[in-house]
Amino acid sequence: MFQLIISWDTLPKFLKQILPQSYTYLIKTFNELPPFQTAEGFEISQFELDAFVDVCDKEKANKWFKDFESRSKTTMPETKRYEIKEKRVLFREKRHCLHSDIVKKKQGNRETKHPQSTRVRNIGCTANIHLRLESWRIKLSHPLEINLKFTHNHVVNSAESLSFRHIDGTVREKYLELFKDGHSPASAMYVYEDELHLSATNDQELLELLADRAKNPDYDYIAKLFQKYHDTELGGCNGSSMFQCLVEVVNSFNNSGRGKAALQEFNADTGKSFILCIVTELMCCVHEKVRQAGELCYMDASSSFEHFNNLIILFYTSCAISALPLGLFITSDEFEVTLEKAINLLKSILPPLSPPSATRR
Structure with missing residues (x-):
């Protein structure tokens, strides 16, 4: 009964x-x-x-x-x-x-x-x-x-028992949203754990949240999820789907009014190197309002995406307040012909100088 x-x-x-x-x-x-x-x-x-x-x-x-x-x-x-x-x-x-x-x-x-x-x-x-x-x-x-x-x-709520739990679906979706916002596995983990700290009402709840794999995945899981997201959304390295996605991002950036970008897709068959040139809204203002932009320019080639072996070159000019950015480009190699092509591609998206009658050397 x-x-x-x-x-x-x-x-x-x-x-x-x-x-x-x-x-x-x-x-x-x-x-x-x-x-x-x-x-x-x-x-x-x-x-x-x-x-x-x-x-x-x-x-x-x-x-x-x-x-x-x-x-x-x-x-x-x-x-x-x-x-x-x-x-x-x-x-x-x-x-x-x-x-x-x-x-x-x-x-x-x-x-x-x-x-x-x-x-x-x-x-x-x-x-x-x-x-x-x-x-x-x-x-x-x-x-x-x-x-x-x-x-x-x-x-059941000891740190050891909680470490075996399966990842919660909402947590997985939260990490995917962070990846879409441009976070790497490490930065996404930092942002998410920071939110866990803020959401906990006391130390005991915080310790349980941090120990619970369902709510706080380990870095190995996050890295594998990022790789899966990268392959699904962006395609494999140097794959056509990746460049198709990049073309859409470049077009969206150019239509946003926040600057200009130009892209040359990588093609091993035709010998075309990868080139991406970017001039942000701030860089456009420097070209248009700072006289030194047409007189002095120096390059910084000390940066790179080591994982992808891509070179990053930034262009600056100097004025009374400090160094100001003029533009940047990313290339897949350091050959002379590639750098020359990248510079010409960058020049094609630069705004007019100040004053309008000035010319770049």
Whole structure:
């Protein structure tokens, strides 16, 4: 027999810590078990719960489970796949804690990257959850059945346990937005972690956020995500899709009124080097308003994109206040013919000098 229908607000405190909000629960049975004592002396609450949730379709059932993982700070991969006959069962899954023996067996004999490390994932945890949505229950108020055995043998919110969690989808999208804004993996990580510091209400919450891989990915994941984004959005190095994207960026910049740019695409077959010339709005003002722009110019070739082996040359002029920028170009090599072509291409997008009658030497 069912005992009672409980809203999230009236749930016991220990259930509030793991069950998702915005749902109501029909509690069938609840069995509180003796706490588990870890080797470090921590006591972990354990219980078994059979309940029904006000969820009526497969998509919402998946969302409830994702919310459950996020709320409880656990990761529970699917360990048993059932044959779904939609006339009777719409959704059914069996999942175990990531730190269980059965998950290790399902993944097979994978090579351990760091066999001497004390950071071990498989510690024989027995926690599991069974989800079942039967078609005949759809007409009821709480169709989704959950059978939860919360019998973890580890602290679920410890730094070690949190370091194994899967990356949250919203975090992944946040990093992709930072990459679109022009951030590198390192700068994106810095900006994101800075936001985590600002969002935390206390030191304990901050420590948990920083340790939780779901909310704070490691640099290796961020670098691989950036490489995947780079290959998908920009194409491979020297690929046609990359230059097509660059042409669109140059055209957008020229139409924005913020300056001028000119591009020569790289083509190994015809021997054409890569050249990108840029004159920003500030540089245009220097040409138009500073007399020295037509009389004195010096070059700085000390910069480069070392990873791509591209040369960056900046042009300056001097005046009473300081050095002022005149323009820059980026090339794929340092051959004389390439530099001459780059200078001529840069001159083609320079604005008029001050005064208008002046000429460049």
